[in-house]
Amino acid sequence: MLRTRVMPCLLLENGSLVKTTNFKNPTYIGDPINSVKIYNELEVDELIFLDIKASTNNTPPPFKIIQEIASECFMPFSYGGGIQTLDDAKRLFDIGLEKVSLNTAAYYNPKLITQIANIYGTQSVIISVDVKKTLFGHYRVHINDGKKKTKHTPFNYVKKLEEYGAGEILLNSIDKEGLMDGFDLNLIQEISDAISIPLVALGGAGEIEDIKKAKKAGASAIALGSMAVYQNRNRGILINFPTQDELKKILK
């Protein structure tokens, strides 16, 4: 039977693996290719790489590094960051990617979602949605690596994305990202109620119990950032991941 997917979500900046906190202060983790080799050994379910600067700097995806990662990646591999055109997406699929992830481009040009889905299928388009609470505690969608606040509530925004042909929503909480003190479970619940496509929860996992809680709140899949690159909350760098047996036990 199908088990809930649990995957590392890794951040790239200038070709290096980094980890942020609340979308700020990128800390150097290591070389992405070496880490992929370790995740192969650990047999993780999938891999997501996001380039955190491509969109803000208005640069294309770092195709050369993505190609190198893909040639060592024997599991479904998704990439997001700086994808602006159907051609960018095509180039990534030709390299061997399973899915592409759009964020800022989906906001300004949602038709791109439909264009990609029409050719490669809806399952090949992830839309990454970054959410931050306002001073009054209302959720708002942010774009441009979290820097630009939009007027949209995530609840209505994800519904629209689904209509355009999104196959999956990668939901990240800017307030929780990198803190390792648990997911924003209310947010997960609210968004999973809004859509019928899979919701991948990201931002906040600090221990294996958090995975279970996110699933219970309605996540179809769970992405781990800090937990995949830090040993524990002391943040000693270690490429690691819960084992298949541990996940099986907790997701029963």
Add this chain to the structure above:
Amino acid sequence: MLIIDYGVGNIGSIINMFKKIGVEASLSSSKDEILAADKLLLPGVGSFDKGIQNLKSSGLIEILNKKVIEDKTPILGICLGMQLLMDSSEEGHEQGLGWIKGQVKKFDFLENEEKLKVPHMGWNVLLSPQKNDLFKDFKDEDRFYFSHSYHAVCENDDNILAQTKYGYNFTSSIYKNNIFGVQFHPEKSHKYGMKLLKNFSEIPTC
């Protein structure tokens, strides 16, 4: 190993994995190269009609019929490539290659207690596959990555090589003589997929 290039994307990961397991593989849509190949691989992502139309417009169907039916060259269809081996699909109006009798149907949980999401996306296992060179050294816990909304329904049970449970048991691998198909993606299934592709590469060519 020749990977048939008919414009339905995502062959990069297949080439990457063949490279990793040390099997020489090339991508081609050339009739001469297909005729000369000793193993064929039919990949595919996308819709049934688009897949078969692309094969037609590349002018490859006649050559493939000769290669696979007359010369008995081993062929492995992956995902949509497997579905195209069948007669037809609920997804479209076109006829498939028809090498294996049966239809491709959409997951239907109407009669099921458990209403599951479609596509069936993620890792799953095979339920006691038949003894076959393709599944040499297979273990029950071997898992494979799936991503699909439609699955094959064979007319003849003898063509079922393996089944998988998603709501109900569906056929996840088919075969007939030199023709093989898998619904999952071996090229994205870690060492389990490597083992399967390696097995296929070692199946003797007539």
